[in-house]
Amino acid sequence: MIDFSHVTKSFPNGDVVLDDINFSVSPGEFVIITGKSGAGKTTLGRLLIRDLLPSKGKVVIDGEDLNKTKTKNIPLIRRKIGFIFQDYKIILDKTVGENIALALEIGGYSGKKIREKTSRLLEMVGIPGKEYLFPGQLSGGEVQRAAIARAIACDPPILFADEPTGNLDKETSIEIFKLLQKINSDGTTVIMATHDVTLIGLNPDRNIHLEKGKIVSDADGKPPKSETKKASSYSVIPAKAGIHKINSTETKRKIKSS
């Protein structure tokens, strides 16, 4: 479904944000991408929605090479991907309902269907009846839920969440994470970029860790069969977070080349 092949992204100032990235994501997967600020998580998302083009390599979604996508078709690519932004990007002078309606309008919905779907979405994300409130009247968690509702409004097959819990307390972060898991369980491929390591243990599916623009681990979140510590093991998750360390030899997968 999604294929990053030898992707390098550098900026005109010389910064190499992503360096020869290779990974694939299959339909229905829940992938967490971790890494410190500046590791390249957001850039990955921007490449996915063709907000940026790779300096080298290619990004393929559903067989379509984004390097070759015509400008007029970029909106169509973006409609396949629900994007939850780190800064929410909720339009402040529109109500929650209007914000969601925008995405639905873009997706081709109209009139009564928009109203019905908005109500359903708000109920789904846990803020029913808030369509007439402005973002300023909501808590941070509620705004994030509204942003999630907008991102999944048109039932995109892929959802990319860029630091969706970055500005939230731990409890709300877990709630948001569970919401994303629920969306994933309905069949949506979810990619979540975060530096919140406490969430990794909650994801049994797959975690990719980035460091300085390179993938240093690509492993599932299940407890490793052997707790044997090897020099080659990646310790990307602090033990005190209560999450298992990942043995790269057992769980590493889909890294095409080192």
Add this chain to the structure above:
Amino acid sequence: MNTALKNIRRTPFQALAAVFVVSITLFVVGIFSLVTLASSTILLNFETKPQIIAYLKDGHTTDQVAGLISNLTSTQGVKNAVYISKQDALEIYKKSVGNDPILLGTVTDWGIVTADILPASVEITASDPKSFSTIASILEKTEIVSQTPQGKKEIDFPQDVITELTKWTNAIRTAGLVLIIALTMVCVLTIVIIISMRISSRRIEISTLKLLGAQNFYIIKPYITESIIYGLVGALFGWIFCYITLLYSTPFLAPRLGGIISFPVRFEIVLMLLVALLIFGFILSFISSLFAAARFVKRAK
């Protein structure tokens, strides 16, 4: 439409400036359209009238007139030549005074103006102004053409009037065109600035919409709609100003141009002007906003 109306409500002074500039521009366009229409009608009136009139002595015979007409019509560049008898001349006079009771009374009630005091004439229409000199020489040599006491043949050449009128009409049209172009540019720039400011203030929203997968047209639609509202409302006001000006100037113009243009001006013409101004306002605002919006949307990722 809702977004466009909301934008207008939020910045009423910008909206007012846009509508005002469009109104003034379209008012000037409307006025000059009417002036052009009127001047064309006046010119046409002069052009379709006989270009040369030769007044005849009393006592001419039918054969003499027929000979003159035959001579004239066989001349190259003469479209036709018509004999106007004294009675015909009286009818033309009556028609030209229109409904003026005093002037009409001179014919019907008091009998001051009768067919006897009016001269018979030959009215000649030339298809080519170059033939005027030939026609003039034929008339100069014709016995039955009357003479002034100074011995000069009584021949009217309204071509001079037409030339003068054409000169003035062209001057007015040129001045009008220059003014319209200048005002149209001011109008376009005003709309471009207002729409650019509007878009600039909503840059983040536009980039969000693009990231959500909105097509460019979806993004610029509210701004184009807003601009078209300015164009149409401005056209409506411009037309209202034109109509008021026309109504106020009718008492002044009617006695001067009454024989050529019918006053009050028919409402169909005024309605046609409204339609023309609405179309012009629409095109003006559409192109201006498209220019502004396309420029900014292209920049936004």
